[in-house]
Amino acid sequence: MTAKTTLFAFLLTAPLALLARADAGGAAAALPSAPTADQSTAAKLVYGVLSDSRYAYRPRALDDALSADMHKRYLESLDAGKQYFTAQDIAKFDVYKTQLDDAIKGGDLTPAYTIFATFKQRVDERVAYARGLLKQDIFSFDGSDRFEYDREKAPWAADTAALDALWRQSVRNDWLRLKLAGKKPDDIRKTLDKRYQNLAKGFAELKGEDVFQTFVNSYANAIDPHTDYFTPKSADNFNMTMSLSLEGIGAVLQKQDDVVAIREIVPGGPASKSGKVKAGDRVMAVGQGDSGPMEDVVGWRIDDVVAKIRGTKGTKVRLDMVPAEAGLDSKPNRIVLVRDKVRLEDQAAKSEIITIPAADGAPVKRIGVIKLPGFYQDFEGRRRNANDYASATRDVSKLLTKLRADKVDGVVLDLRYNGGGSLDEAIELTGLFIDRGPVVQVRQSGGRVEVNGDDDTGIAWEGPLAVLINRGSASASEIFAGAIQDYGRGLVIGETTFGKGTVQNMLDLDRWPANEGPRFGQVKLTIAQFFRVSGGSTQNKGVVPDLSFPASVDATEYGESTYDNALPWTKISAVPHVRYGNFAPLLPKLSTLHDARVAKDKEFQWWSQDVAEFRAERAKKSITMNEAERRAERDRDDAKRKQRQAERKQLGLDLDPLADDSGDDGLQSSERNLAQEVAREKAAEKRPDPLLRESAAILADAVRLLNEDRQLSAQVLPTANQPGHWAD
Template sequence: MLIITKGRIGRWLLAVVLILAFFSSAVAKVADDFDANRARLLGHMIQQQLSQNHYSQTKLDDDFSQAAFDLYLTQLDSQKRFLVQADVKKLEEFKHFIDDAVRRGRLDLPELGRSLLNERIERIRLMSAAMLEQGFDLTLDEDLETDPEKADYPADEKEQKDLWRKILKYQVMVRYLNLYEDEIGRDENGALKPANEETLAALRQKAREKVNKNNDTLFDRMLEETRQDHYDRYLNAVTRAYDPHTNYLAPNLKEDFDIQMSGSLEGIGATLTEDDGYIKVVRVIPGSAAYRQGDLEADDIILQVAQGTDDPVDIVDTRLRDAVKLIRGKKGSEVRLTVKKPDSRQVVIPIVRDRVEIKETFVKGTTVKDPETDRTFGYIKIPSFYRDYNGGTGRNCTDDLRKELQRLKKADMAGLILDLRNNGGGALSDAVSITGLFIEQGPVVQVRDGSGRIRVLDDTDHSVEYDGPLVVLVNRFSASASEILAGALQDYRRALIVGDEHTHGKGTVQAMLDLDRKLNIRGMSKYRPLGAVKVTIQKFYRISGESTQELGVVPDIVLPSRMDGLKSGEKYLDNALSWDRIKPVDYQLWKEPLNLEMLKKHSEQRTGQAQDFVKIVERAERSQQRREETLQTLVLSEFSSEREETLMLDKDDILSSPHGTMSPPAADETDAGESESKVKKKSEKAVPTLDETISEDPYVDESVALLREMVAADG
């Protein structure tokens, strides 16, 4: 709730009068321009809420305008395939005036952007249909730059035509090879069977027809975007210039922002976001269909969506709500997602839509035997920091973890592995109370708001549920509350933190502000619903004074990961709030600090020799090479050979673990799509049990080895 002080009442009343006068004038001049007037109202309200509530107190100046413009341009044409340089030059005339436009209710930029984009789409649609009808020389030695960051906008229409010729040629090659495998197949040795030229020509024709149909659907969807859609895109660029977690959510996105299966909503169970023209996976919901299937991960980019065996639909440059409509569906139906992995591989993931299995979202534990000493160690997976505020199950993460600890202690566990990999956070109160299960009492985290007020959250319970050796596993997708728990246990030196080079680095708190509730101007209710704005309002700090923002938590023991070298995490997001520190609070270290140097040295020796980790390092190096080699050959024979080589390399990989950045590829992954037969096999695979999962997890194996040393050091 916002409080208006006495000193602000005069300014507030004056602002209301001016706004009313402005909108009355606008409505009188353009009585039928409902969308534009609504967008002006939204612009004013969003700017007002952000200036009053955002943590950073960002100034609306030329630097802000430049940041907002860059975001808007990227959202408008993320792949640099529709606009030409002359179009961009016209749009750039507004890049230093967005701050003024927001204040004055001007919509010139989104109006121009919509006009230019639609004009180009219509031209490209006719051009691409003609090129697909004519066909392509699949032996011509040329390539396509697939990384838009390395490319510029086409200089003119001639250069744009050549770009689209290459794009279409690539699309046809991918579709042709998939059709070849489905309709002709492989022999007993796994090689593609031969076929006569008549059959191949028919497949090429069929591939061109399918590409044309798919692109037609994409063009239709883009041209169906309304003026309000373009205004919303513009307003979202303005909000994201504050920080990547501050967003404007149009009314439909308030419902669709999370594809979470609750109530009657059924789908795959993933939180998605629209990121620079792509639909990106933020996290996979524990217990969901995608979670149980196992291949979809955070940071995956969804390129295409297919309903069962239907042809896939391209969703690049598609609105989030349209992508959501394609991904949702009836329980029991199958959706196939063509996904670009962070290491640049493209895979097809079949998911049978279902509701969340609640039991999969809860804390789960088991025991692990140390093969060298025959000791029993405990293993507990925390998928999220859940807490039922609505009178449902009444369960919470802290109580469930306490019960699991008590159960494992009865099994005489000599040490514990606490797995926070892929845990995207949840209830802050549980991060604090769970820390308290492992320490006697003391501060856990500091929270600072935009005015500089600092609040320290403490564990006030003197009891300790478990005081033995403790290893905490994290990865790049351990975020928010996970980072608070891991950071506190590290600061107290209570646990050994093990995992990726760093955790995600989300050290901020957001609040959802309903704009309908904030609307207090007479005569404006007709513009409802207005949606909401998600605003960053606070920042987390460790008890050591360091923020978890941007840098995350750096583990004591860093293990090889197939994501090494990948730019994944908060610090790589546009306009992310920076890392800083505040004054530390007083706290007492754990009674038996760890010998980190010895543990680190021995761990490096083990992982340097373990075949699982050797393979993981090799895979990370190949992934890095893939990310750097962004030029795609357009010679069909070379493209097919590269695809087969990638398939064989992926099949030879030793699987690492089904936990996010530490997870294996599916055996049937390829660089450029997959055939129907492969997808069917993947959709039929059994979901492994917890014991099966950790028995093939080298990160759990190394955690056991570390616990063995910690127990020995305790005597």
Template sequence: MDNRKKNIKIFTGITTGVVVLVTLIVAFVLPTTAEEKRGKHEPVPEGSYIATTIISILENYHYSKPQINDDVSKSLFDEYIKKLDPNKLYFTADDIKIFSEYKTSLDDQLKTGNTDFAFVVYRRFLQRLEERNDYVKKNINNKFDFSKDETFVVKREGVSWAKDKNELDEIWRKHIKNQLLQAKLQEMQQQKDNEKKKANKKDSKQDENTDPQNSNREVADEKDNREVADEKDNREVADEKDSKKDWKQTAEERIIKRYKNYHTFMSGNDGYYILEAYLTSLTSLFDPHSNYLNWRTLSNFQISLSLSLQGIGAVISSENGYPKISSVVPGGPADRQGELKAGYYIVSVTQENGEQTSVIDMPLNQVVQKIRGEKGTKVTLTVLKNLQDVPFNIVITRDEVKLTERAAKGDTREITLNGGEKKNIGVITLPSFYRDFDAFEREDPNAKSTTRDVKRIIEDMQKKNVEGLVIDLRSNGGGSLDEVVDLVGLFIPQGAVVQVKNLSGEIKVREDNDDNFAYKMPLVVITDTFSASASEIFAGAIQDYKRGIIVGNNTYGKGTVQSLFGLGRKPKAGALKYTISKFYRPTGASTQQKGVAPDITYPTFVDQNKYGESSLPHVMPWDTIKSLSPNQEVFNAHKSLAQIKKQARERMDNDAKFQTLKSYIAKVRERQQDNAVSLNLEKRRTMQEQEQKWYEQIEKILGQQEEEDAVKKDEDLFLEESVSVLRDLMQAK
């Protein structure tokens, strides 16, 4: 491993002796099929080398230095089964019982390079997929009574395995019924939306006709425009009819196709995919950011780093078998389109050519491949706002996330202090911590850099005599460690910014001591749950030095660093991404799991415990190291913090929008706790209409909803409150 450094890429952001027994499983548990004879779902030649090499790297170089033993074997067993069947919809209790005979021997198998167990389980999984596929085809056209009071458990992770085929059939009867019910509700919603569009269009024409000037102009232009308008109207009517016709013909067929495609897709995976799924189940036991990349995944990963493939600009995780939007990348295609939100679940992905693929239970890396595509092409995501909701479509045009759209932006505004004195302040929006490393290596004086851009923005602001700053880090997922150290240096005279501890216990301190300090003005920093990694380092340092006030919501909590190590020697060996170090604040507190807690908290339904690092399985723990005792008396923005917090709380308590928002957030959170949904059409429809009103009100309050005149509201409730906090800080100073 001495040549390891030559093969490492560093990532700081959201980035035996029982061979005979296993052979008996292969012979006894599953029949041999034609596909297996061809070796498609059999161990790969490189598998033994890959497995033993990964075991060695994990035990010797992973930050936690885990020991691969019987306890790990038990956890690996559970994790791999969960990866294949997270909602317990395919395997039965009998399957698990047979597999469980080897629950404590998987560690021994891997140490000798034996990965047979992964392939045995996968072949049984394909067999169960085929059985469920047949069940759907035979039962989809049954008469389902949607007036009956039944419920379906949508989050099945914590329930017991079905004891036999009959019990599993009953689960699937309700599973199919739920999907048909969603289809009915979606059709009803589409009809309602179409009627609303027609009514709005009719009202718009009537308004135009009542204006004599518009009427005269219409008469003059009518002859030239009639054909174009008629063609457009006819096309819209035709599209609507085709859509309705297609829906009526394919409601049941779509579900059949969904499971047929899923079975075909999973059957198409070869031994390299199966090995990746199994070994990633192992690596993820030690932290959620460590995983094995097979040679195909590694190639796609490298392409994504070079931005040669375009996507939608969203971070995707998994929950209960559903791909879930963890965050939307600022400036990306999804962000510009505006409909996709964090917390939405993806049901299916439809390509521009009409090919639709269900992505429920699909591995995340393959979901990402379905969403990616050529720049300029469209992809349709069928999504749910929550697992009890009705699915709807969002069409996004693929594009790259341009650096210019993720660059820092600034604006100035005027505020009034209590005595009536006018002051100018600056607002800087910072979507990422970016740096053009190639240009820096060339010593290009115009190299793109977060710190350089922010400094230039503030210098321009100072021409307008700004006396305070708000820095908005919401949805900033991190980036360059060098940039965050330099940026903190603009606001503190000197000192440690972050401590980095490696697996041997060595601590390296990254500090700013290059005379970069430039700005003494009062500072407020806004964070949310999607402020991660470098954002947390910045917010933590500003808070530790009492340099400014942190407002918003608890940050994500990613305080670890990963390296990518190519396994080499074999052409299809792939690579291992694993955790090598942890971040700590100047005070010695880790940013891992807990993140940075704001001094003043805003209401949100995006809970850090549900969307942050702490929501992931097998997260590395929070801990502390020795404090570097940051100099907190240089500015001491916290001197009046108690009074400023009191003023903010009184403002929010007396603000109708904040109070209404809190009430709707409470309703949404309560609904999200439901583990089961009604299969009664009227009850479900009532729930749908109720939830739709809640979300509309939340979006309206947050300034995310378009008004009837199609003019988007500019007001940002949380930004306005942050400006008020800055005003209080300037007043106190």
């Protein structure tokens, strides 16, 4: 990833960039120089919560030391790539180092706005400089210079001249990427000029609520990495994500220049059922009900357009839309949709079956796979005792019933990149695979330990089980994987997990003032630490798999251990629990079979090569600016893709749907054709997954070995009459 790519991604994903509301005319309002009364009150409420041991697991005194920490985090949240502020700016901000604690306590957040005002000025200066470079003759690429794109640990640029040098290389790199993709100079200049304009526009749309949330999070994140503050709007979005449902038209939107376009249609939603909306269509105006006024939303921020389109189930919304294939100045079509409750199925659990061929006389094995991207739960629906509330456990249970009916020989639960979610769901999901017993120990701030477990008799899947994890598996995923490992209920395969061993809860700041509507937001704060039933914590260390794949990312680059204020690893007493099996005697044989198989598995070898190459390139933290060298690298990558595709055909493997892709097109997501971009993403989901297939093969090996060797089976699974017995 280039530094410019990183820079723009920061705009879209950093806490600061929770895009604020534009006014009815679409223009951004002037940024206030001081917080509102509600924001001042919210800051004091956040302080009251995070400094109180009744709420926070590890409260910290808000003093000058913590103020200095906040100061550092706030500056880094604004300028993570150190591409806007100079060392001279930072020196001027030093006056605030010991004032931010008083600012939070007193609700006078003037320092935050003062710093941001300078930041906004620097953004405008940098964008003007970048656009000016496009008119200069600086785009020859025959030297030996390099672009240093990783500036996370770099010092702040000494002065404006040093920043100019950084941005010069960044702009040249943007130009070179587009040139290598076959773009002509005039097109490159036009694309980049619009890109930099949009960068400035994005920051210009920010309002006080964005600055406020970012600043308060510099305090919250200083307490621990997983404590966060949410404005009322961002709290609604967080809760919607957890519930996996919303009320609206069922469309994913994306900003493209000054308009908001349909990125994707959610199956089963009003937009999908109407047949009148498709990817790439642009929203020009929105009206409420049958006769409300149409509001022109061109130039609006995406979250404001979303707010207009979303609404209560059963209500109508009118949309003036220009089709994807028409010019932007074409006459729009008016579409009327009735809002409904929409389930976000793309983020729900899904299943498939992988067939493992016969080997050494052993029969074919059919392994069911359940992919679970998150431990979601509709908390409000559950409180109402609704029959159809979203629940990861309920969805997985249904899929297990189907897989059992399909007579699979084993099940792999794929938790890769599952960042967690509901603690209750992790416990209940574990209960689908064990009869009864403890699942997790939870230690509160006062030191009291509670044991939470599965109290229901019965088991949804008694047969062979494997859990696939990687560095992106965190929190609830680690509770589940750790419990399965401690019970000896299944094999854990993959990479060591993230290492997040803490529990968070959402606390509504409006609970005390008893407001009629949301005003002060919510705090997601750490309230406890969880421990495995074996007594060890997953904190920092994560869950170590029984059988390991090559690490795709180093623990020094990603995971809990990379946070400077993460809680340390610790251990408490174990609690009694059943051991269904002990896989230690089986692991050497499984490893031998695994090594032999992947030595012949082209897809697995290619994946391993790609991981090694990626990590080697990432370690360089820079890229050559020599066109001939870059073109040679591109040609090598193209040749490698073509060679692999030829080998796939020769070996009868599934073809990679993206193998003919020409590589880096130099564009950002918002600059591409939306329909084509979505199609490309869908194709990526169909790429060969050698890790998932190998996990299924390992589980099939385990089933075969235990069926063939009764002595080994007695060692591994001594409780043959208990749930979890694998052998026939």
